Amino acid sequence: MTLKSELEEWCSEVFRSAWEKREGQKVPDDDSKLGLKNEAIEIQGTVLYADMAASTDMVDTYTADFSAEIYKTFLYCAAKIVRSEGGAISAYDGDRIMAVFIGDSKNTRAVRAAMKIKWAVLHIVQPRMKAIYTKTDFVLTHVTGIDTSSLLVAKTGVRGANDLVWVGRAANHAAKLSSLSAGYTYISKDVYDVMNKSVKVSGDGNPMWESRTWTAMNNRPIYRSSWWWRID
Known part of the structure; x- marks a missing residue:
């Protein structure tokens, strides 16, 4: 079978096959039993995207070592905070993290996580960076976007190199909210x-x-905040 004919057969099968869906009781991950065909898990989830601002300017201006340290500290703090609030990390995408919250108080926990990430950037990452790099004028800024909706989670890619795709308004809009003006947390109504x-x-x-x-x-109504939540 040629590559062309294989691709044609695969696409035709995907488009004509019915979906097999099941309700998820937890946030799907790589270990979820999903095939590469039309199988999916449905959940009600709240999606958080925390995205560094101006990371392209950072890597163009500062050394690779310094930039990597900023990535590592920002993403580490964000991930630990997400998990402390009961969220599940669904993806790292360069300079941002995607997380999903389900269950009781999922929206409150996601928002509180975002506010804690802001506090960590201001009071942990930035001061400790400045303590080492005393002459730099770099200031770490970020944006967090949060939305909630039903989500369809499926596996995409090829055997041996695949990932989960999150289909639903919350995943798309949370990501877009995280590209708005830096310094704020943005949430949907x-x-x-x-x-x-x-x-x-x-x-x-x-x-x-x-x-x-x-x-x-x-003209979707949204809210923004510059408040943070202290971590003890």
Whole structure:
């Protein structure tokens, strides 16, 4: 069989085959029993993307060693915080991390994780970087985007080199939210409406979020915040 005929046969089979779907009780991972054909797991999930800002300028301006240390410290802190809030890391993509939260209080936990990541960047990563690199003017900034929806999770790629693909509004919109102006956490109205008051209003009664209209996405209502959540 030629490569052309193999590709034609594969695509035709995918398009004509019915999907086999099952409801997920946990966040799917590489060990989930999914084949490369039309098999999928359905979950209700909240997706978080935490993305470094201006990473291209960083690698163009600073040494590879320094840039790698920034990547490592940012992604490590983000991953540990996500897990501490009960989230599952679904992907690392260069300078950003994707995580999924399911179950009770998934939106509150995702938002609190985002606010803790902001605190870690400001009060852990940046100060410890400056303690070593005393003459640098580099400032680490990032953006976090969060949305919630139903998600279809399937395996894609080829045997021996495959990954999971997350299909659903939350995965797409959370990623796009993380490309907005740096320094903020952005969440959809769907997340805001159901999250706990503890991540909406400060202890002294000040609102933590301001409403915005996402003009690039059909004027979808969203919220942004520059607040952080201290890690003890």
